[in-house]
């Protein structure tokens with residue numbers, strides 16, 4: 001049985017919408033998924049899970065949002081060797097560093113020893129087009145393919 005945690009940072013709700021969508025898709029596939037807000041979440045808890053999904057919007061000029069700062073710092077001390085992981089984010093293509101938080105977290109998760117099992121998912125604001133919904137479905141499918149469904 002595989003247990004997944006999805007930890008997200010969202011200020012105005014866009015990243016939370018994507019988090020809800022992906023959580024629903026993973027639950028439909030038979031996984032147990034804990035959905036958690038990043039602010040005040042202790043990354044030590046990630047070690048209990050078989051798979052890790054992180055979601056964050058991007059702030060400033062390609063920066064992590066403030067809700068992610070403490071989590072990001074503490075993540076550096078956690079050993080997540082060989083755990084399947086994936087990152088998604090919401091952003092705005094008006095900014096030169098579109099959805100840069102996705103890359104920032106991907107680099108950090110790689111340092112922590114995880115296996116990134118699917119390409120980072122970048123969505124402009126919220127999923128609206130067929131292409132966006134297909135990208136969310138593909139993200140959930142590729143991640144799920146690396147985990148065992150509940151018995």
Ligand SMILES: Cc1cc2nc3c(=O)[nH]c(=O)nc-3n(C[C@H](O)[C@H](O)[C@H](O)COP(=O)(O)O)c2cc1C
Pocket residue numbers: 009010011012013014015016057058059060061062063090091092093095096097098099100124125126
């Ligand atoms: C001050 C400010 C800075 C931002 N900087 C970026 C950025 O560098 N890159 C990006 O892709 N989006 C940037 N955004 C857009 C947000 O990431 C985008 O609105 C996102 O959907 C917000 O997600 P949330 O609703 O989950 O908080 C910025 C928005 C604001 C207001």
